[in-house]
Amino acid sequence: MSSKNTEKPWGGRFTAPTDKFVEQFTESVSYDQRLAHYDIMGSIAHVRMLGMVGVISGKESAQIIRGLKKIEKDIKGGAFQWLTTLEDVHMNIETALVANIGDVGKKLHTGRSRNDQVATDIRLYCRDEIDLICDQINAVLNALLTLADDHIDTIMPGFTHLQSAQPVTFGHHLLAWAEMLLRDRSRLHDCRKRLNLLPLGSAALAGTSYPIDRNMVAKELALMASHKTHWTQSVTVILQ
Amino acid sequence: MMHLSRFSEELVIWMSQASGFIDLGDAWCTGSSIMPQKKNPDIPELVRGKTGRVYGDLMALLTLMKAQPLAYNRDNQEDKESLFDAIDTVKMSLIAYAGLIPTIKVNHETMYRAAAAGFATATDLADYLVVKGLPFRDAHEVVGKTVQFAIQHDKELSGLTLPELQQFSKVIKDDVYTVLELEGSVSARNHVGGTAPRQVKAAIRRLRKKLN
Structure with missing residues (x-):
């Protein structure tokens, strides 16, 4: 395959194979495999x-796309074998691609x-999750509004300091919750x-010299083009 | 999550025997392993608890980022599990609430009694006096004294006789009782966002339009 000293896709400049503990400590595929669909889409x-x-x-491009689609099918069907020795979701997919379609797969990266x-x-994943949420x-909201509609005449005490303050209705009270959730939804739309x-x-970090x-x-x-930005900021927005 | 957690807190309080405002469906509550009579509001309690977990995820991410120079650092790999956990937890909590809310049964009488018991129409009485010509500060003072009198005589405001009310202000007439009744008080706040049933109905219609 090559003269490098390890079987890692980035192993060219290494003279010793990765320590087993380091492999375990650095792997993320056990959890980032959740991103496989978006990784392949990208x-x-x-x-x-x-x-x-x-x-x-064009021929190579078509070959690689076919190979990626096959991998996606394998992952969905549960036939794909995830290996922690291959670190993460990206290297697992790329390695499988090369194994399936040969050296042309090495051009993907x-x-x-x-x-x-x-x-x-992550952006593609969060976008879908925001839509679901x-x-x-x-x-x-639908459940809240239905319940509120049943109780527009149901009188209850409204509280401040958890002390009886003024009479309200249960329906009125529930609308406060509905409006809070609407604000949350609006925050998610902004985040999206x-x-x-x-x-x-x-x-x-610096772009590439290819004419991409x-x-x-x-x-x-279906994304807007941009320069690299730190996406973790949007993660914090989601958590609001 | 913060909003769901606050909502949870209210549901837990309302379902307590001390409050008794609501009951949640049996299918959405759990029992006790030792106390046979128990029916516990575990779903809102858990959502309240899981809010702490999501805050923890947020803190993990903020702390992860706080000292990173540009550009990529391997630290970032540590963001995935917190992000996934937060998203999963938010989704589970929303599913729980969509299922739980339709099972809420309201104890109308208990709610009504609680509303009638705490001098909740005192502000309405003050507003009544303002309409009759008193400055609001004076009206506030009059009603404060009236409430004190009612407490001493173990009565509600609407249970005071007209002469009893009139000893605090001569402008009070027998039309005051519509103001002191809960229904009158609720209906009187008849503006956008107010408690009057027709306003709540209109607000529900407005909010429904935002669902799509």
């Missing part, structure tokens, strides 16, 4: 663009880094706008 958009701009041939790759994965908030940006293309077309990738992923 890879397909990336490699299609590489083919369009001529960094790789042209012009990108795991840094911009994972940032893209907003739907769930709507379900809770801020995270709907494409980090892919910034590579490790970031807008093309952004269009496929």
Whole structure:
């Protein structure tokens, strides 16, 4: 395969195989495999663009896309074998791709880094989760409004300092909760706008010398093109 | 999560024997291993507890980021589990609430009695006096004394006779009783966002439109 001293995809400059403990300590695939769908989605958009701009041939691009789709199918069907020795979701998928389609698979990682790759994965994942959570908030709101409608005449004490303050109705009280949840939903919508940006293309940190077309990738992923930004900020927004 | 947690706190209090405002469906509560009579509001309690867990995730992420120079650092790998945990927990909590809310049964009488017991229409009486020409500060003082009298005689405001009320202000007439009744008080706040049933109905309609 190669003359390098380890079987790691980045093993070229290493003279000793990775210590077993270090492999265990640094692996993330046991939990980041949850991002596989988004990782493949990003890879397909990336490699299609590489083919369009001529960094790789159209044929190679199509071959890699087919290979990635097959891997996605294997993952969904439970046939995919995740290996902690391959560190993370990205290297597991890339290694399987090379094993399945041969050396052309090694061209997938042209012009990108795991840094911009994972940032893209997370944004795509959070975008979907925000949409799901907003739907769930709507379900809770629907239940609240139905209950409130049944109790527009149900008198209860309103409290301040947990002391009886003024009479209200149970329906009125419930609407306060509905409005709070609506504000939360609005925060998530704002967060979605801020995270709907494409980090892919910034590579490790400084961009890449290949003639890549970031807008093309952004269009496929329905993201706005952008320079690399720190996505963890949007994580904190979600947690509000 | 903070909002769900506050909501949880209210449900737990309302379901306590001391309050007795609501009951939650049997399918959404659990019992005690030792006390046979118990029916506990575990779902809101757990959501309140899980809020602490999500705050923990947030703190983990904020602390993770606080000393990182640009650009990528391997520290960032540690963000995944907190993020996933927070998202999973928020989703589970929302599912719980969507299921729990329709099972809420209201004890109308207990709620009404509690509203009638705490001089909750005192502000309405003060507003009544203002309409009759008193400055609000004077009205506040009059009603404060009236409440004190009612406490001493173990009565509610609406249970005081007209002469009893009039010893604190001559402007009080027998039309005061509609103001002192809970229904009158609730209906009187008849503006956008107010407690009047027609306003609440309109607010529900407005909010429903935002669901889509």
